[in-house]
Amino acid sequence: MKVGIILNPVAGDGRLIRDWPDVAVALKQHLGRFELRETQAEGDAERLAIEFAAEGYDLVIAAGGDGTASETADGLLQATREGHDRPALGLLPCGTGTDFARGLGLPDDIDSVVERIAGSGMRLIDVGRISYIDDHGALASRHFINIASLGLSGHVDRAVNADKRKGRIPAKALFLWRTVTEFFNYRFDDVVVTIDDGEPIMGRVALVAIANGPFFGGGMMIAPDASLDDGQFDIVILRAAGKVALMRDIHLLYSGQHRNHPAVTILRGSKVLVEPASGAFENSALVDIDGEAPGRVPAEFVVVPGALKLKC
Numbered sequence: 001m002k003v004g005i006i007l008n009p010v011a012g013d014g015r016l017i018r019d020w021p022d023v024a025v026a027l028k029q030h031l032g033r034f035e036l037r038e039t040q041a042e043g044d045a046e047r048l049a050i051e052f053a054a055e056g057y058d059l060v061i062a063a064g065g066d067g068t069a070s071e072t073a074d075g076l077l078q079a080t081r082e083g084h085d086r087p088a089l090g091l092l093p094c095g096t097g098t099d100f101a102r103g104l105g106l107p108d109d110i111d112s113v114v115e116r117i118a119g120s121g122m123r124l125i126d127v128g129r130i131s132y133i134d135d136h137g138a139l140a141s142r143h144f145i146n147i148a149s150l151g152l153s154g155h156v157d158r159a160v161n162a163d164k165r166k167g168r169i170p171a172k173a174l175f176l177w178r179t180v181t182e183f184f185n186y187r188f189d190d191v192v193v194t195i196d197d198g199e200p201i202m203g204r205v206a207l208v209a210i211a212n213g214p215f216f217g218g219g220m221m222i223a224p225d226a227s228l229d230d231g232q233f234d235i236v237i238l239r240a241a242g243k244v245a246l247m248r249d250i251h252l253l254y255s256g257q258h259r260n261h262p263a264v265t266i267l268r269g270s271k272v273l274v275e276p277a278s279g280a281f282e283n284s285a286l287v288d289i290d291g292e293a294p295g296r297v298p299a300e301f302v303v304v305p306g307a308l309k310l311k312c
């Protein structure tokens, strides 16, 4: 099996690169020879994944956080669309939040993760495809593997990713702190949500999450029943309510106990359109895509069933 590794040297404040000699020994022991390529900047994991697919690699392991895993998956899916064989995605999670790995129940220590990659079979999972407006006002689109959302989460992503303590303090504490600070200044978003060409749902929201996996925000179980292979999104709408009440209840998100909260609606669907209620795009809701916040709504989210081969 030809194994390629895409390593983000700064993910999780460089945790994996510091431990690399030990990690490399574990990889050799369980998977044999591998080719290591490092990212230098945004977009590199996507490009390297396309290169690995074009060179006939069977397994491409994303070593980093959710951003690296998401970019790598996007590259593999693009390569498949261009006619290359579909390599499997493996994960060596070492980021700040690593919510996708959390949803898969991956162990914390790298040795066990490598052992699990080597011992597991291939599994097909769904992915999402999102079209949105990027920061230059242009239409952009890409795949996501875990959760895409809009509203408060977009602001929190930008604040967490700019926070110099990222990777140095526990992810849960950082995300919770940034959620509170951003929420304080956040103005709720007025949006129209249309699921599977049904009746449009208009409302003022704090968050709309389109979930393939269950966790985001450094351990919040926002979509407790989301499944990676049911061919559907779980769509969680958190409507605007008193800020004090929402802050008081935010802890419920960590355990998934918000299901029956009066401000929460959870629906299922395979295509979701979210538009700004006013029609003006300039200050419309910020989107979050697997932990990065590259643009705004209007956005369309479409599930692509069984599109990604996973080995972990």
Ligand SMILES: Nc1ncnc2c1ncn2[C@@H]1O[C@H](COP(=O)(O)OP(=O)(O)OP(=O)(O)O)[C@@H](O)[C@H]1O
Binding pocket: 008, 009, 010, 011, 012, 013, 039, 040, 041, 042, 043, 044, 064, 065, 066, 067, 068, 069, 094, 095, 096, 097, 098, 099, 167, 290, 291, 292
């Ligand atoms: N060599 C590099 N130097 C600086 N930034 C990089 C480098 N390689 C990748 N990046 C950037 O790192 C970010 C992705 O980091 P990643 O999500 O993998 O880790 P994380 O943010 O620590 O973890 P998580 O997303 O799980 O919280 C992307 O914004 C990407 O553009």
